[in-house]
Amino acid sequence: MDEFTTGAFARATGLTRKALRLYDDLDLLRPGRTDPVTGYRYYAAAQLPVARRVAWLRRVGMPLVRIRACSDLPPAEMAVVVRDWWAQEEAAGVERGGLVAALVEALEEDGMPETEKRLTLRLRCGAATAQGPVRDRQQDSAGGEEWFAVVADGFGPDGAEVSARAIEAVARAQGCGPGEVLAALDAVRGAVQDTTGAVRRPVSAGDVDPSVSGSTVTALVLTSDQRLALVHVGDSRAWLLRDGVLTRLTHDHTLVRSMVEAGTLTEEEAASHPQRTALLRALAPGQDGPDLALHSVREGDRYLLATDGLHGQVAPEAVAAVLIGSPGPVEASRALIDLALAAGAPDNVAVAVADIVC
Structure with missing residues (x-):
């Protein structure tokens, strides 16, 4: 017919x-x-x-x-778009589930006797950056205080300024709920949009207009209910070291990662793919906002945030050894920078290490 x-x-x-x-x-x-x-x-x-x-x-x-x-779109390109959309839907589901869990826990704690309430936790942070011997300017930023840790990897003509604005936005989130952290970063994105052109959202090529500025952001914020809000967009990463085991917490928003998940690229091929740094999402005009997840914390947890200048050059085993062997976050962050520099540091690098302490 x-x-x-x-x-x-x-x-x-x-x-x-x-x-x-x-x-x-x-x-x-x-x-x-x-x-x-x-x-x-x-x-x-x-x-x-x-x-x-x-x-x-x-x-x-x-x-x-x-x-x-x-x-x-052709079926193969549609598959990439559908998988990227579903990853966003899953992240939104995790966000809602985490917010509900946080609300339930807060309500339960409000009903406890004062003597049974949790100890007040804080972060002990160390942060460090390096331009490296290859790049002609530093666009990565890092920071940390008792309530936050963050790294940001800028790109484009004003990438250094955008990454610095992202650090400042996270730093203003002291005592906030997780939604307020996202609102602060959305304000940064709006300011970026006012001063740059529109980003062409990549579908298959992963290309972003080189005249447009933006930044990746990966941040931890200790919220008012004593949880950690993990705010993430781009290809910087977050890890948790707990009981001697290093666990990755974030998902790269890159073209090659979407291709690996779609089954069109192997992990080995992704490691050497010429577009392995092509971002599908970032803190930039025209882009989707950051993902948000909420994590319960324990005293003694150690978190690492790093731009791709570290994890693109240093093996996870070496990173874990430094985190386990360093007495404090400042020493750990400096040692990780030294590892990246020893590996050649073809990119800028920024790291932040945060311990959960009472």
């Missing part, structure tokens, strides 16, 4: 007639032709694959505006 009536096309694709009318109105899925006399709509057989993909995307809950943006 080369042509379908609306009813036959609905049955073949799993879409309802009402949905087909809506998609026609939205210019998402137009009929192949419309009879000028009867007004009946007819769909071509060649439209079946696209219509079936639209039906699947609606079943999994993708908004129509996002379906419209990717419905004409």
Whole structure:
């Protein structure tokens, strides 16, 4: 059959007639032709694959505006877009779950006798940066105090200024809830947008206009309910050292990571891919905001935040050895910088180490 009536096309694709009318109105899925006399709509057989993909995307809950943006892509490129969207949905679910858990714990604690309430925790931080022998300027920033630790990797003409603004925004979050941390970073993103052009959101090439400035951000903020808010966007990373075991906490927002997760690239291929630093998300105009997760903490936990100038050159085993063997965060951060420099440091590097103490 080369042509379908609306009813036959609905049955073949799993879409309802009402949905087909809506998609026609939205210019998402137009009929192949419309009879000028009867007004009946007819769909071509060649439209079946696209219509079936639209039906699947609606079943999994993708908004129509996002379906419209990717419905004409080749299947391989659509797979990358869908996986990236789902990663954002999962992150949002984790965020909501963490916020609910934090609320429940706070309510339970409010009902406890004063003698049973938790000890007040704080961070003991060390932070360090290095330009390295290759780069002609330093665009990475790091910072930390009793309530926060953060690293940021700037890019573009004003990348150093953007990364510094990100550090300042996180530093202002003392005593805040996690949502206020995101609001502070969104304000930075708005300020960046006022002074730079629009970023072309990468789909398959991962390319960002070199005239546009932005920054990655990975931050820990001790919130008012004594949890750690982990705020993250880009390819800087966060790890937790607990009971001698080093665990990575963040997910890279890069082209090659999305390709690995889509099964089109192996981990080995990703390590040497020419676009391994191409960002899909960052603190920049036109980009999605940072991910947020909430973590319960223990006294004695040690956290590491680092830009890709460290983890791109130093093996995880060497990083873990430094974190385990260093007496304090200041010593650990300096030792990690030394490791990156010894490895050649082809990029700027910034690290922040934070211990949970009472």
